Structures are given as C-alpha cells and as structure tokens.
Amino acid sequence: ACHRAGIRVVMVTGDQPITAKNIGQAVGLVGDRDIQALSGKELRPLDDLTSTDRQRLTQASIFARVSPEQKLNLIALHQAQGAIVAMTGDGVNDAPALQKADIGVAMGQRGTQVAQEAADMVLQDDAFSTIVAAVAQGRAIFRNIRQFTLYLLSGNMGEIIAVAIASLVNVPLPLLPLQILYLNAINDVFPALALGVGEGNAAMMEQPPRRGDEAVLTRYHWRAIGLYGLLIAAVVLGLFAIALALWQLPETEAVTMSFLTLAFARLWHVFNMHTSNSPFDNEVINNPYVWGALAICTGLLLAAVYVPGLSDVLGVTIIGWREWAAVLGASLLPVVIVQTGLLLRSK
Known part of the structure; x- marks a missing residue:
C-alpha cells in the first residue's frame, strides 16, 4: 500500500545486519531481492558525503547498527533531497530523531513518555498499518x-x-x-x-x-x-x-x-x-x-x-x-x- 501511494519505507535498527535483512524480507520490505543492510557507520554528516554516497544511501531500504546520531544524519539526508520524512520510535534514544523528522510517530503501548512527548503523533495500537490508514485519511x-x-x-x-x-x-x-x-x-x-x-x-x-x-x-x-x-x-x-x-x-x-x-x-x-x-x-x-x-x-x-x-x-x-x-x-x-x-x- 505504501509503495502504491508513493511512500518509501526504510527500516532503521540497532540489530545486526543479518537480523535486519531477515526482518526486512519477512515483512516484505525488499521483496525477493538480495539486498544487503547498510551499516550505520556509513551515515556520516551531510558535508562528509559525496554525491555518490548520498544517492546510494537514499536508495537503501535497510540500515543496521544505527546510533541515535546516525538516525539524525539519515533524516537530514532525505530532507535534503526534498522528501517529507516520518519517523517512528518508542525509546528515549529515538526522541531526537522524532523531533527532527517532519512527522514524529511514537508508539502508544510500548513507547516511553519521552518519545511520546517528542512525537507529533502517538499510535495507540502500535500498528504500522494505522500509519497507512492515517495517510489515507489525511x-x-x-x-x-x-x-x-x-x-x-x-x-x-x-x-x-x-x-x-x-x-x-x-x-x-x-x-x-x-x-x-x-x-x-x-x-x-x-x-x-x-x-x-x-x-x-x-x-x-x-x-x-x-x-x-x-x-x-x-x-x-x-x-x-x-x-x-x-x-x-x-x-x-x-x-x-x-x-x-x-x-x-x-x-x-x-x-x-x-x-x-x-x-x-x-x-x-x-x-x-x-x-x-x-x-x-x-x-x-x-x-x-x-x-x-x-x-x-x-x-x-x-x-x-x-x-x-x-x-x-x-x-x-x-x-x-x-x-x-x-x-x-x-x-x-x-x-x-x-x-x-x-x-x-x-x-
């Protein structure tokens, strides 16, 4: 549904690359394609990225071992390309990224109070499909x-x-x-x-x-x-x-x-x-x-x-x-x- 609506979904996690890749394939994020999860180390500040790096990073769908600061770099990268960025998160470490994103979405059931206060929206059911429904309603x-x-x-x-x-x-x-x-x-x-x-x-x-x-x-x-x-x-x-x-x-x-x-x-x-x-x-x-x-x-x-x-x-x-x-x-x-x-x- 997101793909048909022109919305790209990018998974950013602190897990190991192989775990992130398997999760991405299980939820249909990358389909049957053999795509490697990029490491968070590659998410450097914008000024340190070449045009080739920017293109490769904006086209990637899975990032693993990503720190809170690297999440900010990824959001800034997509925003620099003219994209409207929505960020989901539930932990205290996600609060800066939730604030920087154009639309911060926190989890309502398992999300921390800090994340919910930093977000623009709170998902009461913690379901990703609710975001899709919210986009349709919007x-x-x-x-x-x-x-x-x-x-x-x-x-x-x-x-x-x-x-x-x-x-x-x-x-x-x-x-x-x-x-x-x-x-x-x-x-x-x-x-x-x-x-x-x-x-x-x-x-x-x-x-x-x-x-x-x-x-x-x-x-x-x-x-x-x-x-x-x-x-x-x-x-x-x-x-x-x-x-x-x-x-x-x-x-x-x-x-x-x-x-x-x-x-x-x-x-x-x-x-x-x-x-x-x-x-x-x-x-x-x-x-x-x-x-x-x-x-x-x-x-x-x-x-x-x-x-x-x-x-x-x-x-x-x-x-x-x-x-x-x-x-x-x-x-x-x-x-x-x-x-x-x-x-x-x-x-």
Whole structure:
C-alpha cells in the first residue's frame, strides 16, 4: 500500500545486519531481492558525503547498527533531497530523531513518555498499518478542503460575473440582493458541507504525495474557478436575455428564471468536484450526503417560488412548464460541458 501511494519505507535498527535483512524480507520490505543492510557507520554528516554516497544511501531500504546520531544524519539526508520524512520510535534514544523528522510517530503501548512527548503523533495500537490508514485519511481531508473551497469560490464567481456584466451593459439585474443572500445560505452550506465529509476514493492511495509547499488551490484550480464561473454566468445571462428579449416575459418572471438557473447550476456544479476519470462512478456520486444536500436545497428552492410570503420577499413568482424546462436545461449545461471536456481529456 505504501509503495502504491508513493511512500518509501526504510527500516532503521540497532540489530545486526543479518537480523535486519531477515526482518526486512519477512515483512516484505525488499521483496525477493538480495539486498544487503547498510551499516550505520556509513551515515556520516551531510558535508562528509559525496554525491555518490548520498544517492546510494537514499536508495537503501535497510540500515543496521544505527546510533541515535546516525538516525539524525539519515533524516537530514532525505530532507535534503526534498522528501517529507516520518519517523517512528518508542525509546528515549529515538526522541531526537522524532523531533527532527517532519512527522514524529511514537508508539502508544510500548513507547516511553519521552518519545511520546517528542512525537507529533502517538499510535495507540502500535500498528504500522494505522500509519497507512492515517495517510489515507489525511489525503481525504486535504482533498475535501480543496474541493470545498473550489466549489464555493467557483459558484460565487458565477454570481459576481453575472451581476457585474449586467451592471456594465446597463440592463436589468438578473438577480436581486435578497435572492443572492438566499442562494448563498443554501448553496454555501448544504452541498459544501456534504463535500467536506466525503471519504475520498481508493485512487488517492495510488497517487504520489503532493509537494510539501503545494497550495490548497494551485494555478490549475484558479483557472478552473474562472472557467466554472464563466460557464455559470453565461447560462444565467443567456436565459435571462432569452426570457426578456425573445419570449418577452415580465421582468419578474425573467428574474425568477435567472435565480433558479443560477441556483440549480450551482447545485449540479457539485458533480464537477470529483477527482476520478468517471463522471458516473466517483467519490461525489457515491457520497450519500451530497444527495441529501441536493434534496434539501431543491426543497428550499421550490419553497422560495411556491410558498406565499417567501416568494414575495425574494421577488420571485411562479413560472410555467416551458420556463421550468428551460431553467433545468440551462442549469445542466455547465456540468455537461465540464464533464465532457474531462472525458475527452482523459482519453
């Protein structure tokens, strides 16, 4: 699992080389390869190592007869190569290495208090598999934060662009202030929270780790925010123009259509938040909280139109079946365009 996730496991022990090698083979660390355990004496300070030494030491998987100071040298060597280093330990002698590592992991059952205080994490069950599970959970949490932020910013970008363009060309506003507040109360809460509790997918542990300095939103994500915002704004303004100019509907009905189009476009936009190659089988589709959020939001949108008093406050009115068909069709366009583009790109 660690290998598929792009995580290298290195065993560092104070045992004899032959013992270390046998343990490494028994746990599947080196497979069937005949690899010798390197001695801790070779782990000299960085300044004393040649480039050849550094390459050989960073590629090694088993080290034997290693002192606490030599563990520090090994951690510094990997960190100098740009690696994020996690160190496990249970004894007092492991405390300096646990502190120097990017992530110090101490044993909870047989670990000393000194080691636990020096570590960043404590394994309650002392099982290495728990570290793998923690990595998977950490990747899922980071992905959720990224998708949560991407969803909110791109949806709000659509609102901003639609209102800004309407203001610049001096036409009636497609959205009223209270409508925007109502939409934000709906779309910025339920679907976003549903994304925030997603469990991720199995493919996360088959991808290499991200860089330590990688931002939550990269340039790719900022471009995606702009694209999503433009698509959502385009369908809102397009349908608003059709309702006013082509169908010559009253302004209240046209505003209602743009309000509903924006609302449903942002709801369907949640299906753009997956990281899988399949638009039909991914972590968003399989997230029951997403479907619950969509049901709640749909009910609140219908209430905004059909509940007397609320519709008056929001400035919306009941529309006909033709208008509803146009709203649903237009609101689906952004997600269809994005998913089609992703499918073509993946082939």
